Amino acid sequence: MKIGLINGSPKAIGSTSAVLLDELKALLPADHDLISLDMHHTMLNNSQLEDVASCDVLVFALPMYMGGIPSHLLHCLIQLEKSLTESPHDMTVYAIVNNGHYEGFQNETTISMMQNWTSRAHLKWGQGIGIGTGIMIALAKDVPMGHGPKKNLAHPYSTFVNNLLDRESGDNLYVNPTYPRFALLQGANHDWTKQGKAHGLRKKDLTTAP
Amino acid sequence: MKLIIHDLNQSEADRLFGQLPDDAILIGKDQEIHQCVGCYGCWVETPGLCRIKDDFSDIGKRMAQSDEVEIISRCLYGGFSPFVKNVLDRTLPYHQPYLTIRDGEMHQKDRYKNHVNLSVRFYGEDITLPEKATAERFVEYNGIDLHAQSHRVSFYKNIEEMEAHRQ
Numbered sequence: 001m002k003i004g005l006i007n008g009s010p011k012a013i014g015s016t017s018a019v020l021l022d023e024l025k026a027l028l029p030a031d032h033d034l035i036s037l038d039m040h041h042t043m044l045n046n047s048q049l050e051d052v053a054s055c056d057v058l059v060f061a062l063p064m065y066m067g068g069i070p071s072h073l074l075h076c077l078i079q080l081e082k083s084l085t086e087s088p089h090d091m092t093v094y095a096i097v098n099n100g101h102y103e104g105f106q107n108e109t110t111i112s113m114m115q116n117w118t119s120r121a122h123l124k125w126g127q128g129i130g131i132g133t134g135i136m137i138a139l140a141k142d143v144p145m146g147h148g149p150k151k152n153l154a155h156p157y158s159t160f161v162n163n164l165l166d167r168e169s170g171d172n173l174y175v176n177p178t179y180p181r182f183a184l185l186q187g188a189n190h191d192w193t194k195q196g197k198a199h200g201l202r203k204k205d206l207t208t209a210p
Numbered sequence: 211m212k213l214i215i216h217d218l219n220q221s222e223a224d225r226l227f228g229q230l231p232d233d234a235i236l237i238g239k240d241q242e243i244h245q246c247v248g249c250y251g252c253w254v255e256t257p258g259l260c261r262i263k264d265d266f267s268d269i270g271k272r273m274a275q276s277d278e279v280e281i282i283s284r285c286l287y288g289g290f291s292p293f294v295k296n297v298l299d300r301t302l303p304y305h306q307p308y309l310t311i312r313d314g315e316m317h318q319k320d321r322y323k324n325h326v327n328l329s330v331r332f333y334g335e336d337i338t339l340p341e342k343a344t345a346e347r348f349v350e351y352n353g354i355d356l357h358a359q360s361h362r363v364s365f366y367k368n369i370e371e372m373e374a375h376r377q
């Protein structure tokens with residue numbers, strides 16, 4: 001089976017989507033043909049369109065931007081829809097969506113848009129996973145799945161992988177971080193102040209209203 | 211002030227908007243825009259202003275001067291068209307980096323004191339029922355995320371139908 005792993009983040013380096021795809025790759029048996037496709041910009045070339053068309057399964061990993069799909073990826077999806085509907089494809093689509101807020105469910109509308117794209121492209125929808133505060137997973141690259149920040153991810157990822165390998169569909173899954181919301185909010189706010197300081201800004205500078 | 215963000219071509223825009231009030235600002239595809247790259251520079255380097263140098267570096271400020279935001283977009287997969295979504299993606303500096311709990315969910319704190327009235331008009335000849343349902347939830351989400359005073363969503367087959375409803 002040929003599986004296309006699509007990184008739909010606008011960040012070419014250091015994206016949470018890349019880490020979430022790496023975590024998935026680690027759970028996939030070695031006898032499958034995996035191809036990695038980067039969709040960081042608005043235009044796809046012919047080789048990318050051909051690579052996508054050759055897959056049996058597509059897994060999109062993307063960040064939720066303002067409740068939806070980042071704009072550059074919408075351009076890519078329009079091109080893919082056009083290319084894939086030119087001839088029939090027996091392909092199943094999965095999506096891993098992460099956001100910077102706590103609740104995994106905040107990715108629901110973005111996953112739903114990916115589902116709607118799947119219908120427009122005449123493909124089969126598999127499943128989506130919405131992950132809250134995805135950066136916690138990205139910062140814990142070396143922590144084994146099922147431990148620390150990845151504790152809540154282990155079971156949904158296992159269900160997701162089983163469905164993907166059987167090309168089955170399942171209910172969309174939503175994952176909150178392992179840590180309590182209040183603690184995470186305080187930690188994140190502290191981190192923003194720290195990042196501002198690194199640029200010579202005080203806390204009140206970050207709240208300025210130009 | 212009223213901010214109108216749309217993805218219409220010039221003749222459609224002229225037909226739909228006609229004479230605009232002095233305090234209305236139109237944002238359309240004729241303006242240069244680059245994609246948000248999630249660098250967070252608008253939060254921790256130049257707070258409130260996007261670091262990308264194009265027509266949208268001060269979009270957060272323009273939102274803050276508005277009491278009404280009207281969005282007119284082709285409905286694409288239950289969301290906005292790429293141009294309109296690009297504009298929305300670039301409104302990140304409208305928010306602070308700091309997090310708070312709003313309507314039971316985590317969101318960014320307000321940078322500005324205004325609370326816009328958000329109205330979204332989707333158009334498309336063949337919008338499916340699932341797309342319509344997604345679009346309604348999407349606009350509701352935008353309303354919460356932007357801390358809008360109110361949000362409204364409506365659907366039209368084409369610009370002519372929208373024009374008839376605007377009169």
